[in-house]
Amino acid sequence: MQQMPFSRRNFIQKLGATALVIPSLTTLSGLQGCGSKSSESSAESASSTTTNSGSERKLGIALVGLGKYSEGELAPALEKTTFCRLAGIVTGTPDKAETWKKKYDIPDKNVYNYKTFDKIADNPDIDIVYVVLPNSMHAEYVIRAAQAGKHVICEKPMALTSDECQKMIDACKKANKKLSVGYRLHFEPHNQEMMRLGQKEVFGKVNKIIAQNAQKQENDTPWRLGGGVGGGGPLRDVGIYCLQGAIYTKGQVPIAVTAKYHPITDPKKFAKVEEGVDFQLHFADGTVAECRTSYNDQYNKLRAEAAKGWFELDPAYQYDGLKGQTSQGKMNIENVPQQARQMDAFAECVLNDKPTTVPGEMGMRDVQLIEAIFQAAKTGTKVSTKAVQQILDPVASR
Known part of the structure; x- marks a missing residue:
């Protein structure tokens, strides 16, 4: 994700810090929709050759922000999709625009910068806008995309x-456009199996969950460390996978959280973001998820311990190479192109006018929980999350 020009950076920095108060919201639960079914996996659904309506039209996707994730994952994934294609790009770097135009045969009329972005409203080639910008810029560009009449995927x-999440949801509803969050692991078979085993209590009631995700973060993307446009830190960036994993394995939203920041070992590097944080999700039935995230370590695991056995993924959240096993043996599940499945599932939702299973409401739920975790770490107290949206991850059966 590239850095924006200096003037834009200064503007974005004025957006403010994360709020620590969780607002009371309307309760939602058990949302079912396109891309996930109780009787077949969303990955299988997304890989079908026709939509329910029989349409074979490929929807055009414009990537907003041509950083590492767009370059290394999303653009290559779009070459593997069935229902969508790379149709346009938005970047503030002219040289990068030229490279992408040549590599992916993108016409000049489908290339935008951040000043001309709103003109995308007049482009029928583009059906979906995928916002892949630094976190602090998500709200602005999701809202502008909706106002331009485009369906939207927003990265996590x-x-x-x-x-901000509520404003994004409201903007998409006002424009009658669909909004999805880039939760690729909902369309990944190993994580779908964790959903099934946990939510269906295949090994009995889940009593404990261990969710860990960390990476050694360097300054190659300064915003992750609070530089430039800011809005980074390991909890928002990689810890959110632990939050998601615990919830979709348990099939419940926690009623409270506790948390503690890791000691700072490099004051210069971690001057603007936390180095790491341990946090616990407390569920209504007494189950506790022990979660851990860091920008100065390496681990990648999701484990559930149940009354009659255990099941885990290690690694659990990577783009490829996921491995799973249970107390009865290895899972033996094939790795799939996660981002292709994710984008195809959303395209099917648009083509068939069905709700996505990873909607904005789920994204807001997770941001609310992150706010609560920050509050718990700051105050050293147990923070209630009963006011958080109760939208749940649907069971995926293989």
Whole structure:
């Protein structure tokens, strides 16, 4: 994700810090929709050759932000999709625009910068806008995309605050456009199996969850360390996978959280973001998820311990190479192109006018929980999350 020009950076920095108060919201639960079914996996659904309506039209996707994730994952994934294609790009770097135009045969009329972005409203080639910008810029560009009449995918975390999330949801509803969050692991078979085993209590009631995700973060993307446009930090960036994994394995939203920041070992590097944080998700039935995230370590695991056995993924959240096993043996599940499945599932939702299973409301739920975790770490107290949206991850059966 590239850095914006100096003037834009200064503007974005004025957006403010994350709020620590969780607003009371309307309760939602058990949302079912396109891309996930109780009787077949969303990955299988997304790989079908026709939509329910029989349409074979490929929807055009414009990537907003041509950083590492767009370059290394999303653009290559779009070459593997069935229902969508790379149709346009938005970048503030002219040289990068030229490279992408040649590599992916993108016409000049489908290339935008951040000043001309709103003209995308007049382009029928583009049906979906995928916002892949630094976290602090998500809200602005999701809202502008909706106002331009485009369906939207927003990378995680959805925004910096739950208030921003609500504005994004409202903008898409007002424009009658669909909004999805880039939760690729909902379309990944190993993680779908964790959903099934946990939510269906295949090994009995889940009593404990261990969710860990960390990486050694260097300054190659300064915003992740709070530089430039800001809005980074390991909890929002990689810890959100632990949050998601615990919830979709348990099939419940926690009623409270506790948390503690890791000691700072490099004051210069971690001057603007936390180095790491341990946090616990407390569920209504007494189950506790022990979660851990860091920008100065390496681990990648999701484990559930149940009354009659255990099941885990290690690694659990990577783009490829996921491995799973249970107390009865290896899972033996094939790795799939996660981002292709994710984008195809959303394209099917648009083509068939069905709700996505990873909607903005789910993204807001997670931002609310992140706000609560920050509050718990700051105050050293147990923070209630009963006011958080109760939208749940649907069971995926293989």
